[in-house]
Amino acid sequence: MTGYLRWVPPRIDMSVAHPARMHDYWLGGGRNFAADRELAEKIIRMMPGVEDVARLNQAFLRRAALFMVEQGIRQFLDIGSGIPTVGNLHEIVRRAAPECRVVYVDGDPVAVAHTELLLEDVGGTAVLLASLRDIPGVLDAEATRELLDLDAPIGLIAPMLHFIPDAADPACILAGYRDRLASGSYMAIAHGTADTEVPGLAEVIEAYRSTHHPVYPRTHAEILRMCAGFDLVEPGLVGFAHWRPEDPADLSPYPGINSMFYAAVGRKP
Template sequence: MTGNASWVPPEIDTTVPNPARVYDFWLDGDHNFAADRALGEQILKIMPGVRDAARLNRAFLRRAARYMVDAGVRQFLDVGSGIPTVGNLHEIVQQVDPACRVLYVDREPVAVAHSELLLQGNDNCAVLQADLRDVNDIFEAEPARRLLDPAQPTGVFMLLLLHFVPDEWDPAGILTRYRDQLAPGSFLAVSHVAADSGSERLDEAVQVYKTGQHQQNQPFPRTHDQVLRFFEGFDLVEPGLVGCAMWNPQGVGDMSDDPSINSLPYAGVGRKP
């Protein structure tokens, strides 16, 4: 790690790779360790475009967040938020309206610890350590009751999260439970690794990732139809569920020179009617 490690909880085993820290490494962040960098480099040797895919996901976050703010949303829930890096959700929305409120949720202590440091002094933001399956606990927690008005639309983000959720957890059912908590006019933004993007050597990269990760952090790429199920009960915003770079791009920086990387994560935004 290149920065001060004082924010890392003592119970964290930094010799075991962590998805949030590997992602941070791909984004050129400095909150990762040797084990994370080693696994990240292994993946990059198989799929050099993965670093671009991580960047495209952050660009999608920015565009989706601005879309929701323009639609009148002023409260946000980011589940599986990971380690804060450049262009965090609260920075994007509060730049438009400082009164926007954001609750970050992650189950990883390392992500929560660093988020707490970043959010010090920002009364319109909080972080909660919880599993995405603990839907009722999340919405009933003190930070959620303080920041999220159940009568008002909420912008929910689950970016590069659901492909770590195995089918036996019933991810579509989990999304239904979130939807049922949301007021009409709320939005859901999802990005998810595509199993049918045509990206060369994706299967090999996934296998290496699975070998290097703890059992609970195994990736499960899904097809377009499978990811589409997560938007049941939402009206998809144009252009629908598409390759991440194709969701309303605003400039060349939102695209990769590699067409397969542009489609490697699917991305979409749905609105609850």
């Protein structure tokens, strides 16, 4: 396969929307298919301003990553990285500290295939096709071991736990990574919630059930439990737009959208 679609792996069902590619579409990226765009537009009609969720999530993750760099973190593990076409983590942190190293992890073959192309000539980076639930498979992978020193502090980016069902125990998954990280490591989490009153939210949650990746929004208390073992930095677990905003553009004009995800950064003692 050549041209625009050369990054699409074989046997990918392009007729079924995928959240990572919908996220890419909302950010203005070009790595999405007709089914992704169709459902993304349908969701916009259900919930005006929903495209701001993608933008605010990227903005939070940028602020969180740069905070970690300020604390001396120079190696990062992004579990559930999606399609990094807009606001790549390695580009963000390397502007502040060129020696930073980044390993991306995602379970979507399209996201990984595109990331592989993106990183072809970029040293100090790698991408794994793996489930973030497979903690040994991620941390003990050859690419991870080559780039990351697990005996030194790491910045763990975890923006996709709302796609993990309760039966898989996302708090236990995050604790599994935490237990393998060195003291002084940091974690950034962004997790969808239904605590906020946003018109159309119930319909959007139902729409995600038409994909292979339904969403599982959780309460503040449930997400806070996922942060166990980390000392949260100020302002704690808050709406993602309210975690240290730097500019009016870091906020949505739709008030409820600003708190559709809870976000926090914590340090492992």
